[in-house]
Amino acid sequence: MSQKLLARTILIGFITAVMSTGCHHGNGAGANGDGGTGSESSVPGIGSGGGPGDLSGRPMVGAGGLPSEGQFAAVLFDYDSARIRPSEESKLEAVAAYLKANPGKLVVEGHCDERGTAEYNRALGERRAIAARDELVKLGADTSRMTTISYGKDRPADPGHDETAWAKNRRCEFVVVNQ
Amino acid sequence: MTTGTARAIAVSVLLCGGAFRANAQVEVIKGKHSFGVSGFTGDAAIAGQVTDVLKNDLRLSGYFSLAPVSSAEYVQSGSVRGDHNGIVVECIVMQQATKKVALSKAYQGSAQDLRRVVHKLSDDIVQTLSGQRGIAQTKVAFVWTHNGAKELAVMDYDGYNVHQLTYDRSISVRPRWSPDGRKIVYTSYKNVFPDVLEVDLYTGQRRRLASYPGLNTGAVFSPDGLSIALTLSKDGNPELYTMNVQGGDLRRLTHTRAGESSPTWSPDGQAIAYVSDESGVPQIWQISKDGGAASRLTVSPSYNTEPDWSRPPANSDMKPMLAVTSRVGGKFQIGVYEKGSGVVSPVAADGADNEDPSWAPDGRHLVFTKTQHWRPQLYLLDVVTGEQVQLPAVEGGASEPAWGS
Numbered sequence: 001m002s003q004k005l006l007a008r009t010i011l012i013g014f015i016t017a018v019m020s021t022g023c024h025h026g027n028g029a030g031a032n033g034d035g036g037t038g039s040e041s042s043v044p045g046i047g048s049g050g051g052p053g054d055l056s057g058r059p060m061v062g063a064g065g066l067p068s069e070g071q072f073a074a075v076l077f078d079y080d081s082a083r084i085r086p087s088e089e090s091k092l093e094a095v096a097a098y099l100k101a102n103p104g105k106l107v108v109e110g111h112c113d114e115r116g117t118a119e120y121n122r123a124l125g126e127r128r129a130i131a132a133r134d135e136l137v138k139l140g141a142d143t144s145r146m147t148t149i150s151y152g153k154d155r156p157a158d159p160g161h162d163e164t165a166w167a168k169n170r171r172c173e174f175v176v177v178n179q
Numbered sequence: 180m181t182t183g184t185a186r187a188i189a190v191s192v193l194l195c196g197g198a199f200r201a202n203a204q205v206e207v208i209k210g211k212h213s214f215g216v217s218g219f220t221g222d223a224a225i226a227g228q229v230t231d232v233l234k235n236d237l238r239l240s241g242y243f244s245l246a247p248v249s250s251a252e253y254v255q256s257g258s259v260r261g262d263h264n265g266i267v268v269e270c271i272v273m274q275q276a277t278k279k280v281a282l283s284k285a286y287q288g289s290a291q292d293l294r295r296v297v298h299k300l301s302d303d304i305v306q307t308l309s310g311q312r313g314i315a316q317t318k319v320a321f322v323w324t325h326n327g328a329k330e331l332a333v334m335d336y337d338g339y340n341v342h343q344l345t346y347d348r349s350i351s352v353r354p355r356w357s358p359d360g361r362k363i364v365y366t367s368y369k370n371v372f373p374d375v376l377e378v379d380l381y382t383g384q385r386r387r388l389a390s391y392p393g394l395n396t397g398a399v400f401s402p403d404g405l406s407i408a409l410t411l412s413k414d415g416n417p418e419l420y421t422m423n424v425q426g427g428d429l430r431r432l433t434h435t436r437a438g439e440s441s442p443t444w445s446p447d448g449q450a451i452a453y454v455s456d457e458s459g460v461p462q463i464w465q466i467s468k469d470g471g472a473a474s475r476l477t478v479s480p481s482y483n484t485e486p487d488w489s490r491p492p493a494n495s496d497m498k499p500m501l502a503v504t505s506r507v508g509g510k511f512q513i514g515v516y517e518k519g520s521g522v523v524s525p526v527a528a529d530g531a532d533n534e535d536p537s538w539a540p541d542g543r544h545l546v547f548t549k550t551q552h553w554r555p556q557l558y559l560l561d562v563v564t565g566e567q568v569q570l571p572a573v574e575g576g577a578s579e580p581a582w583g584s
Contacts, residue, residue, distance in 0.1 A: 149373065
């Protein structure tokens with residue numbers, strides 16, 4: 001096994017281990033399947049680094065999940081759009097400046113308002129995260145230190161059901177994961 | 180144009196117009212037999228429960244209108260026996276005018292299996308009197324929002340026997356069944372990032388099928404159960420891919436600057452319909468399972484997402500149809516795409532937000548999410564009659580249903 005594959009295997013094992021400690025083992029009958037942590041690592045290809053995925057680009061995240069958002073101002077978007085508005089540029093410049101001066105990896109989260117179908121919003125949230133990441137690269141940030149995650153409409157910042165809430169929810173958030 | 184195509188189109192067009200009499204083909208499908216349930220002799224508690232389940236099944240099948248025994252075309256009679264060893268249900272269905280026995284059969288099972296036993300009886304009645312496959316023994320998977328998490332659950336098609344599948348206290352969404360009904364693939368944020376996981380319903384074992392950088396979601400089995408189509412963003416933005424059921428042999432299908440999502444296999448397994456906003460607004464496109472040039476299917480309304488191809492049985496009166504979620508006047512509604520026309524005709528447009536259509540194996544019923552006062556719940560829709568039925572409400576909310584076999 002090459003060094004790269006070995007490192008990847010260890011990383012996967014680590015993620016599996018830390019996540020399983022944070023898991024609730026349900027007592028429902030039948031296929032509650034939290035034994036999945038065991039079976040997941042036995043999937044052909046995952047342990048050997050080939051096949052189903054490539055986790056090497058992901059930062060290591062502890063059992064508590066990602067840190068809270070809020071260190072940086074959220075970048076806001078128009079309805080059904082992944083275009084970076086000129087008004088949001090300065091927020092991205094602040095993130096890029098932080099990355100240049102500090103270590104760690106950046107997770108770029110894409111979010112949507114509730115007006116849209118679930119799976120479409122997962123793709124839209126990802127496109128927002130990618131648009132923000134690409135803009136950060138243009139501002140000098142290292143793309144290898146950034147990872148995207150889309151929550152679609154599943155994690156609104158404001159639980160309201162009006163344009164004020166929706167405008168806050170169409171956003172990208174940035175969290176720093178130190179290694 | 181074949182008769183079958185004409186019939187499928189007539190169904191969807193006439194549903195919105197409400198003018199069924201205009202087409203004789205539709206009347207054949209829509210016609211309901213009047214059916215009288217006289218009940219069951221024997222243990223009163225068991226008999227009452229069996230009668231209730233049977234009536235609900237016959238109503239939901241779409242093939243029967245329940246009527247007083249005296250005036251019904253078909254009449255049911257029967258008996259139940261039950262003790263700690265189990266239950267036995269005997270049922271006779273007779274055509275009243277001819278006094279001809281259409282069905283006479285006995286069923287047995289454990290006392291806990293009572294609903295399942297009656298579902299089997301109901302499907303036999305549907306098969307015998309309509310020649311069509313019933314749906315009473317099918318299952319529905321869905322996303323159960325409660326305690327601040329999204330978990331997967333599976334239930335009987337009528338909303339009973341809800342069984343929670345995941346206990347991750349995370350986000351588990353977009354379930355899709357394997358054709359044999361044994362496995363469900365879904366999107367899980369259990370390990371922080373959205374990955375495609377599979378759960379085996381027989382063993383409870385879970386395994387990770389796709390965990391590439393970025394988005395891994397939208398996984399759906401091909402009709403032969405050998406391939407999975409899904410959305411990945413690892414190559415720059417959300418694109419469509421196929422892979423084998425082990426997660427290997429990954430192939431990229433689309434190459435656009437837009438986002439591609441929500442794949443659904445055509446009934447013959449040769450093409451994949453999906454959502455793309457390549458034209459500036461989300462519409463349904465189609466591409467060969469081997470990639471190549473994509474073609475746009477829907478033109479109007481101006482926003483169509485969540486395509487789901489039906490796969491009616493070979494002997495069915497129903498033809499394959501593509502259900503979608505359209506946005507019209509700020510509201511979501513369920514529609515059916517008419518092949519070749521580019522037009523989507525509404526089948527569930529009632530002022531509520533109706534989303535997430537998923538076809539039953541009979542190609543006639545849909546399960547979908549209806550959101551009223553910001554609370555999502557699941558409904559069944561018979562696209563032939565246009566009738567909607569709410570499933571028993573679940574605490575919290577229910578969404579993203581997937582109808583299994």
